Amino acid sequence: EVQLVQSGAEVKKPGESLKISCKGSGYSFANYWIAWVRQMPEKGLEWMGVIYPSDSDTRYSPSFQGQVTISADKSISTAYLQWTSLKASDTAMYYCARTTSAYDAFDIWGQGTMVTVSS
Amino acid sequence: EIVLTQSPATLSLSPGERATLSCRASQSVSSFLAWYQQKPGQAPRLLIYDASNRATGIPARFSGSGSGTDFTLTISSLEPEDLAVYYCQQRNNWPTTFGPGTKVDIK
Numbered sequence: 001e002v003q004l005v006q007s008g009a010e011v012k013k014p015g016e017s018l019k020i021s022c023k024g025s026g027y028s029f030a031n032y033w034i035a036w037v038r039q040m041p042e043k044g045l046e047w048m049g050v051i052y053p054s055d056s057d058t059r060y061s062p063s064f065q066g067q068v069t070i071s072a073d074k075s076i077s078t079a080y081l082q083w084t085s086l087k088a089s090d091t092a093m094y095y096c097a098r099t100t101s102a103y104d105a106f107d108i109w110g111q112g113t114m115v116t117v118s119s
Numbered sequence: 120e121i122v123l124t125q126s127p128a129t130l131s132l133s134p135g136e137r138a139t140l141s142c143r144a145s146q147s148v149s150s151f152l153a154w155y156q157q158k159p160g161q162a163p164r165l166l167i168y169d170a171s172n173r174a175t176g177i178p179a180r181f182s183g184s185g186s187g188t189d190f191t192l193t194i195s196s197l198e199p200e201d202l203a204v205y206y207c208q209q210r211n212n213w214p215t216t217f218g219p220g221t222k223v224d225i226k
Contacts, residue, residue, distance in 0.1 A: 037163075045155075045163065045206055045217040061214045095162055103210045105153040105168040107175075112162050 002026040004034075004096050004110035011116045012086050019082035020113045022096030029077035030054040033099045035106060036070060036081045040092045048094075050102050051079060059102055086117045121145050121209050123218035131224040138194040140221045142207035147187045151211040154183055154192045157220075158203045166205075167192065199225050 007021040022034060035050040049060040053072040060070070072079040079096055094113050097106035122145040132138055142152065154167040165174040167183035170190060180195045194201055202225045207218040 044219050045208075047215045047217070059213075063214075097163075103213060103215055105165055105174075105208065105210065106155075106163075107165050107168075109162040109164065 002098075002108055004098060004108055006094075006096060006110040006113045009114040009116070011118070014087055014117055014119055015085050016117075017082070017084050018086055018115065019080050020094060020115065022079045022081075022110050024077045024079075024098070027098075030074040033102055033104075034072065034079040035097045035099055036068075036079075037095045037097055037106070038064075038092050039095065039112075045095075048081070050099065052102070053077075053079065057102075086115075088117050088119075090115060091117050120214065121148060121212045121216050123207055123209060123216055125205075125207060125218040125221045127221060128219075129222045129224060131226055132197050133226045134197050134199055136197050138197055138201070138223060140192040140194075140205055140223075142185075142190040142192070142218050144188045144190075144209055146212075148209040148211035150186050151209060152183075152185070152190050153208045153210070154181075155206045155208065156201075156203045157206065158200075163206065194223075197223075197225060201225065 030053045036048040038046045048064040049070045051058045051070045053074040069082045096110040098108040124143045126141045150170040152170050155163040157163040171183045182193045204220040204222045206220045
């Protein structure tokens, strides 16, 4: 079964760092792009960026460039999304999703990781 | 950045009725438009890609049409499990963008 499994919910304080993960299985992880999508509470979907695990080619939405870092380790079929200094406004559900190219539809989604940032 | 507008914001229909959801783009996206279904508490699921192609495992009651700036998702006969928010997404222009969603309520 093709699936993406994300790491568990996180509760952090403003200013803390965080790295969440997304592990792929059931397919050739290195040969598909992985995107990250943010969904703030009771809001819609926002594309953050995408990475190609085979060579770590990464593209960011202008809205998220410099705010987060996307990375991947193809040897363990895992992609990551990280922050160096969280803000309360980073509170959201974060999804990873698979796509066949940097700009294609997302055919497989992870279950989501809820990140809560509160003092 | 291409802006997608979806209408109506909420659609309330009875089981068996036909649902018609609209997505309009601020400029042409050719046929590079997808539709997703997000049920309460779940991740989104791909329904339609490239305007009219059903994704793997999607029931035939879901269909998509349109090109350029105007697109439609049709659910031919609503089932109770179709309660969800439906999002459109364009991939013709970078960055890819999503519409604000249409919530489908089942009466």
